[in-house]
Amino acid sequence: xxxxxxxxxxxxxxxxxxxxxxxxxxxxxxxxxxxxxxxxxxxxxxxxxxxxxxxxxxxxxxxxxxxxxxxxxxxxxxxxxxxxxxxxxxxxxxxxxxxxxxxxxxxxxxxxxxxxxxxxxxxxxxxxxxxxxxxxxxxxxxxxxxxxxxxxxxxxxxxxxxxxxxxxxxxxxxxxxxxxxxxxxxxxxxxxxxxxxxxxxxxxxxxxxxxxxxxxxxxxxxxxxxxxxxxxxxxxxxxxxxxxxxxxxxxxxxxxxxxxxxxxxxxxxxxxxxxxxxxxxxxxxxxxxxxxxxxxxxxxxxxxxxxxxxxxxxxxxxxxxxxxxxxxxxxxxxxxxxxxxxxxxxxxxxxxxxxxxxxxxxxxxxxxxxx
Amino acid sequence: xxxxxxxxxxxxxxxxxxxxxxxxxxxxxxxxxxxxxxxxxxxxxxxxxxxxxxxxxxxxxxxxxxxxxxxxxxxxxxxxxxxxxxxxxxxxxxxxxxxxxxxxxxxxxxxxxxxxxxxxxxxxxxxxxxxxxxxxxxxxxxxxxxxxxxxxxxxxxxxxxxxxxxxxxxxxxxxxxxxxxxxxxxxxxxxxxxxxxxxxxxxxxxxxxxxxxxxxxxxxxxxxxxxxxxxxxxxxxxxxxxxxxxxxxxxxxxxxxxxxxxxxxxxxxxxxxxxxxxxxxxxxxxxxxxxxxxxxxxxxxxx
Numbered sequence: 172x173x174x175x176x177x178x179x180x181x182x183x184x185x186x187x188x189x190x191x192x193x194x195x196x197x198x199x200x201x202x203x204x205x206x207x208x209x210x211x212x213x214x215x216x217x218x219x220x221x222x223x224x225x226x227x228x229x230x231x232x233x234x235x236x237x238x239x240x241x242x243x244x245x246x247x248x249x250x251x252x253x254x255x256x257x258x259x260x261x262x263x264x265x266x267x268x269x270x271x272x273x274x275x276x277x278x279x280x281x282x283x284x285x286x287x288x289x290x291x292x293x294x295x296x297x298x299x300x301x302x303x304x305x306x307x308x309x310x311x312x313x314x315x316x317x318x319x320x321x322x323x324x325x326x327x328x329x330x331x332x333x334x335x336x337x338x339x340x341x342x343x344x345x346x347x348x349x350x351x352x353x354x355x356x357x358x359x360x361x362x363x364x365x366x367x368x369x370x371x372x373x374x375x376x377x378x379x380x381x382x383x384x385x386x387x388x389x390x391x392x393x394x395x396x397x398x399x400x401x402x403x404x405x406x407x408x409x410x411x412x413x414x415x416x417x418x419x420x421x422x423x424x425x426x427x428x429x430x431x432x433x434x435x436x437x438x439x440x441x442x443x444x445x446x447x448x449x450x451x452x453x454x455x456x457x458x459x460x461x462x463x464x465x466x467x468x469x470x471x472x473x474x475x476x477x478x479x480x481x482x483x484x485x486x487x488x489x490x491x492x493x494x495x496x497x498x499x500x501x502x503x504x505x506x507x508x509x510x511x512x513x514x515x516x517x518x519x520x521x522x523x524x525x526x527x528x529x530x531x532x533x534x535x536x537x538x539x540x541x542x
Numbered sequence: 543x544x545x546x547x548x549x550x551x552x553x554x555x556x557x558x559x560x561x562x563x564x565x566x567x568x569x570x571x572x573x574x575x576x577x578x579x580x581x582x583x584x585x586x587x588x589x590x591x592x593x594x595x596x597x598x599x600x601x602x603x604x605x606x607x608x609x610x611x612x613x614x615x616x617x618x619x620x621x622x623x624x625x626x627x628x629x630x631x632x633x634x635x636x637x638x639x640x641x642x643x644x645x646x647x648x649x650x651x652x653x654x655x656x657x658x659x660x661x662x663x664x665x666x667x668x669x670x671x672x673x674x675x676x677x678x679x680x681x682x683x684x685x686x687x688x689x690x691x692x693x694x695x696x697x698x699x700x701x702x703x704x705x706x707x708x709x710x711x712x713x714x715x716x717x718x719x720x721x722x723x724x725x726x727x728x729x730x731x732x733x734x735x736x737x738x739x740x741x742x743x744x745x746x747x748x749x750x751x752x753x754x755x756x757x758x759x760x761x762x763x764x765x766x767x768x769x770x771x772x773x774x775x776x777x778x779x780x781x782x783x784x785x786x787x788x789x790x791x792x793x794x795x796x797x798x799x800x801x802x803x804x805x806x807x808x809x810x811x812x813x814x815x816x817x818x819x820x821x822x823x824x825x826x827x828x829x830x831x832x833x834x835x836x837x838x839x840x841x842x843x844x845x
Contacts, residue, residue: 196647204645204648208652256632312826313830313832314822314829317577317579317771318772318825321824322772323810329815331814336811444783455640490652491648493644493651494644497644500637500644501641504623507633507637508629
């Protein structure tokens with residue numbers, strides 16, 4: 172018996188099954204951790220996937236958790252589609268949150284009809300500003316954007332810490348949080364007795380905007396051409412640098428909106444823990460969604476479910492909620508692997524039958540019908 | 543004033559140690575053509591595994607060894623994804639950082655619960671080869687790992703430029719097709735380079751928990767891995783230049799710690815952010831002259 176690996180695309184009926192297989196594989200891999208925490212994996216899966224949907228309150232909570240994820244997922248998708256690796260959505264989210272916390276206090280006397288749009292624009296601009304330096308360094312001096320965006324994520328946390336321990340420290344409570352934003356700047360609720368807010372609608376709108384830009388505008392075409400290959404795009408007459416900067420700025424702006432939503436819809440203050448890594452989770456979502464608008468939407472909702480589920484597992488079974496982070500990251504890696512492996516098939520060949528001299532190990536061979 | 547400078551030099555060497563170890567690791571990976579963004583998570587897992595094993599076995603040496611093993615395994619996972627499966631290096635590296643960070647935090651909660659005061663161990667003793675000699679005594683009062691990290695610079699240089707395996711690592715990072723044609727197993731060499739890289743990164747993380755701090759906190763790495771990625775570029779993928787980069791960054795970091803208590807009328811966060819801003823500035827200056835390994839970020843496929 173020999174194992175031969177051939178390149179051959181998975182049949183069409185299997186494609187929708189691949190994400191499901193990835194989820195199952197991830198849960199099998201992470202079961203060991205559940206056992207280490209002295210809990211039953213099957214019970215843990217129940218709390219991960221089913222329990223959050225079994226009551227109105229927690230089902231809405233899934234949407235609440237999905238709100239910033241929709242926005243950071245779309246933000247990352249914009250940048251990655253143009254081949255610009257913006258890992259700075261986390262920092263840009265904080266930039267938007269800072270702007271919202273400031274405007275939310277300053278705009279006290281205005282009507283919500285003016286205050287809320289101004290907050291959204293302010294947060295978008297703040298995210299763009301924070302995204303600008305890495306984008307300029309990328310196109311002007313060819314400095315890798317991955318490094319600069321990551322470093323700036325650390326820098327903005329120091330700015331937040333400065334604001335909260337210094338000028339913005341809450342004068343009433345003395346806690347390291349900014350003064351509460353005014354009622355006119357608060358996002359309205361979508362449902363009674365739940366904290367689902369306007370931000371969720373904005374998240375859905377950005378998904379539609381993403382779809383529109385990708386499929387109905389020349390800019391979307393330029394972005395994706397740049398993402399597929401800068402040289403070819405340049406040859407086709409696309410202003411690659413301009414496209415990259417625009418994609419980076421839009422990405423930063425949308426990430427900034429996520430920060431506005433968390434301040435104006437959930438916390439009503441700026442706090443240093445306003446994001447438990449939503450910016451990084453946005454990368455997971457963009458990749459799970461295959462940089463496709465509908466895929467990104469589904470991925471954001473699913474990760475929202477897993478995040479809510481992780482808290483449920485933690486409450487019910489005493490398993491540390493960090494299990495949720497591990498599951499998300501594993502799911503990303505397993506899915507990445509599955510996307511590659513779906514292009515291969517494994518054949519068992521008996522020793523005598525058709526055995527060309529093998530080069531051993533992992534050799535790839537194009538099947539005749541393959542390409 | 544002299545005391546100030548002596549203290550600064552000694553602190554620079556101390557702060558530079560984890561950076562130097564992890565940057566030399568990243569150098570191996572990138573010279574072989576793989577950008578390993580798993581570095582931040584690998585340092586984190588090194589700090590965690592080193593701490594928890596040292597705490598439970600009462601042996602710092604065993605803790606360090608366990609950290610290095612965890613790092614090598616992390617490097618192998620990166621190799622599985624980026625070398626054999628050919629997944630995007632950016633995404634697989636970040637995914638590994640997220641995974642290892644999550645795993646470490648999960649493990650920490652499992653072992654220690656939610657303690658009010660972070661658990662602590664008795665860290666490594668410092669060596670004082672120069673004893674009480676003025677100036678030198680204070681500067682050379684360093685952990686063994688600092689000396690090891692410094693000694694690794696010529697070792698890495700020799701291996702990279704004077705050994706067959708180093709030639710193969712550089713070849714698969716520069717032109718894997720040609721290396722393959724010359725009979726080098728590209729996959730195996732990249733696997734090896736990533737394994738070494740992971741071990742060094744984890745050792746850098748373990749230095750923080752086992753020597754410098756003697757404890758493990760959630761913010762123990764705090765972006766140091768990303769600084770190391772920048773240092774590799776700044777050092778133009780050369781072990782000796784990387785050493786200067788690590789010392790420069792270590793110097794800025796040690797200086798900001800002293801400026802914080804110097805009574806300058808600036809918020810202390812300004813000083814904390816300074817090393818990161820200096821790194822970005824250094825990249826902007828050095829960026830133009832950076833000559834990236836030819837095959838960096840390009841997965842190799844045999845056709």
